[in-house]
Amino acid sequence: MANITWKTEDGNEITVDVKDGLNLMEAATANNVPHIEGECGGCLSCATCHVFVDEAWLAKTGEVDDIEDTMLEMTDVERQDNSRLSCQIIASAELDGLIVYVPEPE
Numbered sequence: 001m002a003n004i005t006w007k008t009e010d011g012n013e014i015t016v017d018v019k020d021g022l023n024l025m026e027a028a029t030a031n032n033v034p035h036i037e038g039e040c041g042g043c044l045s046c047a048t049c050h051v052f053v054d055e056a057w058l059a060k061t062g063e064v065d066d067i068e069d070t071m072l073e074m075t076d077v078e079r080q081d082n083s084r085l086s087c088q089i090i091a092s093a094e095l096d097g098l099i100v101y102v103p104e105p106e
Contacts, residue, residue: 002095006033006051009104018091024100025049025087035102042087044068049086050075054099058082061089061098077103 005015006028018027028036028049037048044067053061061084064072068088072079086100 002091002093003097004091004095005097005099006036006102007099008034008102020092022091023087024051024089024091025085027091028086028102033102035104036086038087040087044071044085044087047071047075047085050077051084051086051100051102052080053082053084053089054101055082057095057098057100060094064088075103076105 001020002018003015004018004024004027005013007013014031014033016027016031023042025036025038025042029038039048040046064084068085071085072083075083
């Protein structure tokens with residue numbers, strides 16, 4: 001299990017214990033994290049679960065593959081070096097304490 005924190009632009013924080021194997025988009029939508037829509041259900045066909053991973057956690061969240069890389073070009077908020085689709089980050093004990101920032105669509 002991993003304790004994950006989503007930080008929103010308005011200063012709110014939502015911290016949830018996420019079961020191993022669950023992706024962060026599923027956890028975010030189940031816990032009403034604002035601006036995480038997950039319209040495609042995690043199939044990598046939208047970019048509505050875009051987050052910015054805290055720099056300290058980038059190496060632990062894995063590499064962006066080619067499909068995710070393409071989808072990140074379609075986000076509502078400009079992509080940054082630490083941009084990820086939260087559906088592609090899978091909770092595990094190694095991610096306990098992870099912080100992600102939720103951009104607010106313009």
